[in-house]
Amino acid sequence: MAGLERFLADEAATARLGEDLAMSLRPGDVLALKGDLGAGKSTLARALIRALADDAGLDVPSPTFTLVQSYETRLPVHHFDLYRLSSASELDELGFDDALAQGGAALVEWPERAEAALPDGTVWIELVHQGDGRLAKLSGQGAAIDRAARSLAMRDFLTTAGWGEAGRRFFVGDASARSYEIVSLAGIAPRVLMNSPRLVLGPPVRDGKPYAVIAHTAQSVTAFVAIDKALHAAGVSVPEIHAEDLEQGFLLLEHLGAEGFLGQNGEPIAERYAAAAELLAMMHGKAWPDRMEAAPGVFHDVPPFDREAMLIEADLLVDWYVPMLTGKPAGNALLAGYHNEWNKALDRLEGSQYTLMLRDFHSPNIIWRGDRTGHDRLGVVDVQDALIGPAAYDVASLAMDARVTISPEIEKRTLDAYVAARHAAGAFDEAAFREAYAIMAAQRNSKILGIFVRLEKRDGKPFYLKHLPRIRDYLRRALAHPALSGLHDFYAAHGLLEERPL
Incomplete structure (x- = not known):
């Protein structure tokens, strides 16, 4: 990557550069600070460490005599x-490699x-003196400098x-490449800075x-917008x-x-889950377009949660979870039986209600706002992967x-x-819904078993x-x-429902 430069007019600007670098830092990264005495290295380092600690008053002494300080x-x-x-x-004696390895x-x-x-x-x-300020010159090769450059672009x-x-x-x-920061200015309510690079x-x-x-x-990010x-x-608090x-x-x-x-104590609050279910009932009573405008002339076509998507998600179980259980890839017979049973289950979705499906509507993505009333008590985030689905x-x-x-x-x-909310709003086929609920719950949890193993094995x-x-x-x-029942028997026959030691 070509070098990056930032003019730092004063100590506050140097501290902001430290924050920007802190936001990009990942395990294994090394930042090398060069500059004459008084160039601002300590100011930058102190701001970086305090930002990582989320403690503006943290004591960050110079390691001149101790040679290394750990936080x-x-x-x-x-x-x-x-x-x-x-x-x-002598760097080895200071534990440099061990610090990165851990x-x-x-x-x-x-x-x-x-x-x-x-x-x-x-x-x-x-850091070099330039006029009344300093010039910061950043250089390097690889992921760390790329992340630093993106963090500077966010500034x-x-x-x-x-x-x-x-x-x-x-x-x-989260499990994707997206990340979120809290940004603050004196006298103004904090805001969220969302970093959503284009999917690779x-x-x-x-x-x-x-x-x-x-x-x-x-x-x-067009999809989110x-x-x-x-x-x-439509009246949803986003x-x-x-x-x-x-x-x-x-x-x-x-x-x-x-x-x-x-x-x-980490226990689920039943009333909040019920309130979120009532919000879903309200949303599912509305008609949603499959083309939505992000900006003038810029549109997002909401994809369908079609059979191909459902099956490839369910396949994460046989791609990742089964090999963890058996120590070898799933065989052809298991794959054929798995797909046969899933296709029969998905056939039963015909006639089910399809609507805007947020896809990850669960507690990490719902904010509780107890000072509000009605559906406004629920703030919904992380909506970019929505589909038109059951x-x-x-x-x-x-x-x-x-x-x-x-x-x-619960x-x-x-x-x-x-x-109850769907019945109160008008005609509602409860039996069809409960069947679709079981199918979708089985599909989603099969997918998640595979994803969680993949996150361990691959990531x-x-x-x-x-x-x-x-x-x-x-x-x-x-x-x-x-x-x-057919899908249940298949899972049971292959030991996919058995408890296993971690």
């Missing part, structure tokens, strides 16, 4: 000062003393939106098409969009809050929350709240495996519906 922040960060090193070989990042002052020992992906940051976006001096703090990330399509997996194309995963605006117009850059994938959003659906799908996503243990009693209360995120017992329980509940 347990959002990710462990180790601040090295190599001024007193006599040779690069999931930490390194911030290195006076890196010239051990330049040959630093990894190839190091981001070099040189430019904030500047264009009138928020150039905002403080930035990490908010939340993987290799072809079926009929020459990548998985994301078959599953209809949103490929750009269009669906957000349509939901807002974030107001204060500024947008559709090309780069940046949005400045209203901050709906941070209170969720869980009590102090109404029952989002109810299953909510009532069998993938990251929260929902008891059969599941029943959630379903009953939805059914190095083992903490998702702790959810597997819950997902298996949900799957057993869904497959208990009489309409799914």
